Structure formats: C-alpha cells, structure tokens
Amino acid sequence: MIKKCLYVNRRAPYGTSYALEAIDAVLIGAAFDQDISLLFIDDGVFQLKRDQDTTDVEIKNFSPAYRAFDMYDVEKLYVSEEAMAARGLKKRDLVVDVEVLSDSTIRDLMDEHDVIFTF
Amino acid sequence: MKFVIQVNEGPYQHQTTDSAYQFTRAALAKGHEVLRVFFYHDGVNNGTRLTSPPQDDRDVVSRWSAMAAEHDLDLVICVAAAHRRGILDESEMKRLDKDAHNLAPGFRISGLGQLIEGVVLADRLVVFGD
Numbered sequence: 001m002i003k004k005c006l007y008v009n010r011r012a013p014y015g016t017s018y019a020l021e022a023i024d025a026v027l028i029g030a031a032f033d034q035d036i037s038l039l040f041i042d043d044g045v046f047q048l049k050r051d052q053d054t055t056d057v058e059i060k061n062f063s064p065a066y067r068a069f070d071m072y073d074v075e076k077l078y079v080s081e082e083a084m085a086a087r088g089l090k091k092r093d094l095v096v097d098v099e100v101l102s103d104s105t106i107r108d109l110m111d112e113h114d115v116i117f118t119f
Numbered sequence: 120m121k122f123v124i125q126v127n128e129g130p131y132q133h134q135t136t137d138s139a140y141q142f143t144r145a146a147l148a149k150g151h152e153v154l155r156v157f158f159y160h161d162g163v164n165n166g167t168r169l170t171s172p173p174q175d176d177r178d179v180v181s182r183w184s185a186m187a188a189e190h191d192l193d194l195v196i197c198v199a200a201a202h203r204r205g206i207l208d209e210s211e212m213k214r215l216d217k218d219a220h221n222l223a224p225g226f227r228i229s230g231l232g233q234l235i236e237g238v239v240l241a242d243r244l245v246v247f248g249d
Contacts, residue, residue, distance in 0.1 A: 001240075003239055025231055025235075028231040032236065034239070115238045117244075
C-alpha cells in the first residue's frame with residue numbers, strides 16, 4: 001500500500017538531531033515506495049540554507065543530502081513563505097529547488113496527506 | 120482503530136512517555152488495536168532494564184514490559200538511535216564487541232522500516248514528543 005507521507009521539519013539543523021534523523025526516515029520511506037513530501041516550517045527552513053559550514057561545531061554538514069533526494073524520487077519539497085520571510089531567506093539562499101507555500105496552503109497540504117511525521 | 124505509537128523522549132525528564140503509556144493503555148482498554156510502539160530518538164532510553172527509580176515513583180520501563188507481556192504488544196527500539204545511546208540486546212552486544220547488554224523484556228531492536236511499515240498498515244500514527 002502506498003500512503004501520502006508528509007515529513008514536517010521544524011527545527012534548525014544542528015541544535016538537535018532531528019534534521020539528520022529526518023533524512024534517514026525520508027530515505028527509508030522512499031525505500032518502502034511511499035509517496036513522500038517534505039515540508040520545512042519555523043526554524044526548519046534553515047536546514048536548506050546554502051553554504052553551511054559546520055567545521056567549528058564539529059558536526060557533519062549533512063545539507064548535501066537534500067540535493068540527492070531526487071535520485072530516490074523524493075522531489076516534493078515545500079517551505080513556508082512566512083518562515084522564510086521572518087528569517088530573511090529567499091529561494092536563491094537554499095541548496096535545492098522548493099515550492100514556497102503560504103501558511104493557509106500548508107494547512108491544505110497537511111490535510112491531504114495520510115501520515116504526518118514530525119521532526 | 121489501528122494505531123502506531125511513536126515515543127520520542129526518554130523516561131522521567133519529560134511526561135512524553137507517561138502520556139504515550141496512558142494513551143496506549145486507554146486505547147487497548149477501548150478495544151482498539153496497537154500495532155506497534157516505536158521508540159525513536161531519546162525514546163530508546165525507555166528500553167534499558169537497568170533503570171532503578173525510587174520505590175515511591177512509577178517504574179516506566181517495567182510498566183512497558185508488563186504491558187507488552189499482557190497484550191502481546193510490539194515494542195520496537197530504533198536501532199540507529201539505540202546504538203548512539205548505548206541500548207543493546209545480547210546479539211548487538213556481540214556484534215559490536217561490547218561488554219554488556221541492557222534491553223528490557225518485551226522490547227526488541229529493529230530498524231526505521233518498522234515505523235514506516237507500521238504506519239502503512241495503521242489508521243493513525245500518534246506521536247508523543249517534546
């Protein structure tokens with residue numbers, strides 16, 4: 001059975017382990033042939049920021065993984081317009097191409113999914 | 120209804136596990152089916168049998184084990200999260216060449232695929248987290 005799975009990413013990339021864990025969970029979901037979308041809201045939009053340099057915090061920079069998602073047929077990436085604006089981010093600041101959605105559209109997006117994973 | 124329960128926090132510091140336990144118990148009492156409880160992130164710390172809470176406090180780990188025995192409940196610990204946090208069963212101890220194992224009765228260690236497979240089969244995924 002294929003379900004529409006939405007992975008909601010809410011946190012900045014290195015302060016907690018959630019962003020890294022989400023990447024694993026997305027790839028496992030893809031291995032199970034599920035219909036996968038990713039949504040980045042709140043500080044989660046920072047996960048997609050271009051030019052991350054984690055040398056000083058001694059944690060692996062995993063942001064290149066987002067660019068590899070299309071190899072696993074994970075191609076639906078959405079970001080919150082409000083979250084981007086509040087943090088001074090534009091689409092060109094991100095490592096991957098995304099669709100920018102208003103918060104009211106995000107409600108509809110969540111509504112049309114069967115499963116929501118939060119990270 | 121068929122549920123999969125996801126637990127993201129360890130015992131005691133957060134109410135998360137208590138809420139997940141109470142929810143699972145209530146769902147079973149109402150005749151619902153709980154296909155699996157998946158312990159993820161710091162939630163894997165619910166699976167160590169070495170916890171020793173004070174006598175006048177609830178015993179979170181034993182409580183899960185007892186529920187598993189009573190209801191044949193599938194308690195799954197995420198293997199990647201468990202390795203990072205030192206939660207091991209006997210076979211993982213040998214495989215990783217460690218000198219001890221600590222998995223509590225009724226729990227088993229497996230992969231994230233168990234979560235994905237669970238939600239594919241379930242009507243609802245209910246997540247307990249911070």
